[in-house]
Amino acid sequence: MTYSIAILGASGYTGAELIRLIAGHAQLKIEALGAFSKAGQPIKQVFPHLRHLDLPVLMQIDEIDFANIDLCFCALPHKTSQEVISKLPNDLKIIDLSADFRLSDPDDYKKWYGNDHAAKDLQKEAVYGLTEFYRDQIATARLVAGTGCNAATGQFMLRPLIQSAAIDLDDIILDLKCAVSGAGRSLKENLLHAELSEGYHAYAVGGTHRHLGEFDQEFSKIAGRSVHVQFTPHLIPANRGILATAYVKGDPTKIHDVLVSAYASEPFVEVLPLGDTPQTRDTRGSNFCHIGVVADRLPGRTIIVGALDNLTKGSSGQALQNANVMLGIEETEGLMMVPFFP
Amino acid sequence: MTYSIAILGASGYTGAELIRLIAGHAQLKIEALGAFSKAGQPIKQVFPHLRHLDLPVLMQIDEIDFANIDLCFCALPHKTSQEVISKLPNDLKIIDLSADFRLSDPDDYKKWYGNDHAAKDLQKEAVYGLTEFYRDQIATARLVAGTGCNAATGQFMLRPLIQSAAIDLDDIILDLKCAVSGAGRSLKENLLHAELSEGYHAYAVGGTHRHLGEFDQEFSKIAGRSVHVQFTPHLIPANRGILATAYVKGDPTKIHDVLVSAYASEPFVEVLPLGDTPQTRDTRGSNFCHIGVVADRLPGRTIIVGALDNLTKGSSGQALQNANVMLGIEETEGLMMVPFFP
């Protein structure tokens, strides 16, 4: 069976990545592409690399007929997304890739994003889209909130450890290195090749990055108590990839065991042998997440390193994985492509 | 129907690319992986990005049982390839990705490669593997010689023009910019990130690059007279991609017409509207070749720009396309993946 798909916000990187993945999916067909300023343009004008695909022209979102759409991906900017989604048919399955529905508490949302949420009912209804941990709710959800790419990485590394109390919950440090496509197609000086390619830096230092809202919400929920990690992202001169290094207190063997066991039957999350660490080049362009565990020379301290592709497993690949779950398709369909190397 | 495949020389970049492509192919299954120094290692040790695949361990080539192999890809170094292939079963279908069987004349081979050919009979038998122009011979061939990646690019741009005499045959200049994976996994100082990433240069200047042997052979054959182009490759700080700029004498509209018509029914070669030019970022990781034609301000002069991915359409993708033809599989099977961007 084939399902009809719409993508809103098709002119950004996550939109392009969705199209790339869906083009290799056996049961999905793109019926509508929505955009704002680029409406009216054929996709090959916006993304010449898609010129061989037979795709609909970009349309204004309010001109799209959703009657025959089975599932809609929203890859719109934050804030815009909640406004657009609140006007979509209320029986349409939706996967939102923005930050708008990740936090379920309106106060948390306001704290991290600065504005009152414009669709509080939908906010309540939305299911958090970390497939490996919310699979059952996603299967029956109408609105799924794709996670932050950094938030996904950190959670893959830490959720099982927090759940099982294998680590000290009050001393978790997550030092993360993110490639530049994570910043989207934004026109900013520090994303220019001339400034980034031979320069890198930390940003949102000190606990101000919005993905901390997700960490706080999710880690506190599973711990049954308040958990606040330290988190510093760094912008790295590469296009795709997240590499996160976590410093935790706990026994390395136990930590490794917990992670191995947590992901034993997961097709996309692989825990390396104890002592090995992953590299972004080995997950690029794929839906895989690799996790490594290493004992520190100091007893009782452990380093956990995670790697994934921010645009794939961290965003559009996760979204497609959720779509498969929502539509009753095999979860791995369209997602088993080999990482892109070199 | 499923065919059994062997890959010899699986530890280089073209070997890895073959595995990536075949993993997404519906009718091919990798039954044997051959190597020299890395024999005995599981592939995930050589290429951790392939760790999720269920692949055979790397074996010494002479320990492989070819009885059940339907087709063998050879991704071995030049010179090694002719020695290995001459010892393979003589009813085995083979696609060689090295330079060893590209030139059909033993004297030409010796001129460009410096040594006497060790398998002159096979050299005579081999079919030149530029699928779009040798499709019929490839369908019935036992041994197909994959083309040089630069040679493929230049031929896609120029063959129809030389065949139709749409351009001056005595004044063809091909200035080519190749990404670094074209140099293979060689350990050389000028391939180090520290030296290449902020430095680029011309090499083999003045007509000494070996791919000129292919240009001379092929262009002279179709012209029915001697044709010698000027060709300068440049090494560019990118991983994948060939961008070639040809300066020819001829009418731009006619040139564009000839190319459009030559590739009208080809699934992988796309001629852009007159005046447009391609970008490597739009073909990366795919089997597509994009060609653009622009009129120069000087009457009677035309610029042709071609772009493709050296590892895919320029090498392993071409090889898989030929395998499809040789095995009677749909030619595009496993090759319609979307270019990888960003």
Next chain:
Amino acid sequence: MTYSIAILGASGYTGAELIRLIAGHAQLKIEALGAFSKAGQPIKQVFPHLRHLDLPVLMQIDEIDFANIDLCFCALPHKTSQEVISKLPNDLKIIDLSADFRLSDPDDYKKWYGNDHAAKDLQKEAVYGLTEFYRDQIATARLVAGTGCNAATGQFMLRPLIQSAAIDLDDIILDLKCAVSGAGRSLKENLLHAELSEGYHAYAVGGTHRHLGEFDQEFSKIAGRSVHVQFTPHLIPANRGILATAYVKGDPTKIHDVLVSAYASEPFVEVLPLGDTPQTRDTRGSNFCHIGVVADRLPGRTIIVGALDNLTKGSSGQALQNANVMLGIEETEGLMMVPFFP
């Protein structure tokens, strides 16, 4: 003796490069920095890498007191420059890095830049700033027009050959590869790291690049007849560097001799031994231009390759060299820094 310097347009890449060079100059002192939108900011806010320097705050240009300024560099955008310069004191020595005064004929200017020139008198007065060829006029000039960076590269390679008629004047092809800082600090999608670093392309194909106006003007002037070259620039994923490959008709030994002799006493232009070719990594960050000459395999055809740093020798270094000449300082002062490698 120390001279007082002003820099207008200090917040772009050429402005930053001027400051870098002047900071190492024994006889120049920056007394004023002019800007538009960033006026009022300390330079370390605009360019944190300059934070250790004791520099004046950025000012609105019309608030600068030019009474004590000996020489003013204008690193403003095209069109803005002619407006600003026409209002500066008419006895102030000025070096303009924009394109506004490179073409001496108002019709040529309009043809290439699209607008009527707003300061035709100044246009007539301006001396073309290619130091090695206009040294005497520059020494007494009040207004010097810095050349285009591509235009400088091509002229270093070709001027002596055109002057001496060592090559066929009707068949000159210049294929140029420029790093991204040549595009300035512009916020455009194709200058983003995510889009450029693994993608490259030709632009202004077919003879539409504005630097052709300079080539036409200069080459025709020295040839005493109309000379129109073919010129195709390509954008390369590197930060600094121009590598240009010229295809000409003429004897390689004679061509090499002419170039060696032309630059025998020039401190910044080096002609490599016949057969050698330059690399951008060997001139980066310096004021040097390296030129190589290679005989093609086709008799009577020669390839010339030139390399320089677009921001230094191609722009701000040239400007400082001209300032030295205008102020009677040793021409090499502040310009002998070693190329930056790796």
Next chain:
Amino acid sequence: MTYSIAILGASGYTGAELIRLIAGHAQLKIEALGAFSKAGQPIKQVFPHLRHLDLPVLMQIDEIDFANIDLCFCALPHKTSQEVISKLPNDLKIIDLSADFRLSDPDDYKKWYGNDHAAKDLQKEAVYGLTEFYRDQIATARLVAGTGCNAATGQFMLRPLIQSAAIDLDDIILDLKCAVSGAGRSLKENLLHAELSEGYHAYAVGGTHRHLGEFDQEFSKIAGRSVHVQFTPHLIPANRGILATAYVKGDPTKIHDVLVSAYASEPFVEVLPLGDTPQTRDTRGSNFCHIGVVADRLPGRTIIVGALDNLTKGSSGQALQNANVMLGIEETEGLMMVPFFP
């Protein structure tokens, strides 16, 4: 006064960087260049970017006449360095850039480097070359051991805090991101552009990196007790730069005050305003180290970020700074060049 300099190991990156810096130094003159396999070659063959310099030909080290050499830089590989230095005249001033004399305890040396030290007397005599903290001893030293580049970065960030006990000494985490020139001109697969430029990773995870020997030695010495930090380096796709992020327990304002006060009169170490963080692009090619301090959202936790250029301040610039001190030259001479941006 001018001093005569020899550089042994002139064909690596730190050797090239020394030459670059010394070329801009008013009082040093390179009289001899020593090498092994490349002896006999002119420097322009090894490093074409140095072709304009009038430098001696590379010589075998035992053929160098040290009689007239005032100071010798050794930029040789580890282990080789101790053998070579033990044979040099025992009144020659030497700055060693290798790891051979950084650890003063022979057991520590053996633990981290695996072999018995071949020059234990010299090991005892050597002064640790972190100029800002060993200035007086360096002034009278005969043999100075240049520090590790990572070790220098971490010590600039942490020494004053450990000395003043402004932070918890038992919980210091240093997550460091190093550019690829830090690995030297080694021919390894993961240093190839094709593998590194779109891939990054942690290495020596768990406390196995040799620079930990320096941290342990130095931090324990100033604390008067055993101090063992956690340290994870990561290899980043850039050519130059170290960015280190330290997670400590202590009051951010006090930490900032201690650092500001410690470096108030240092020309090369700059502490940014509280809350600001440095970027590698702002120190590249210079001898500056920038340090930022940020309060974490969790009370009592502080993040410190440091940036410097591994080849300059982390190695050859430090060496030149030490040479100035040893020779009684102004400490900043030849070292005030502006960072190289973009």
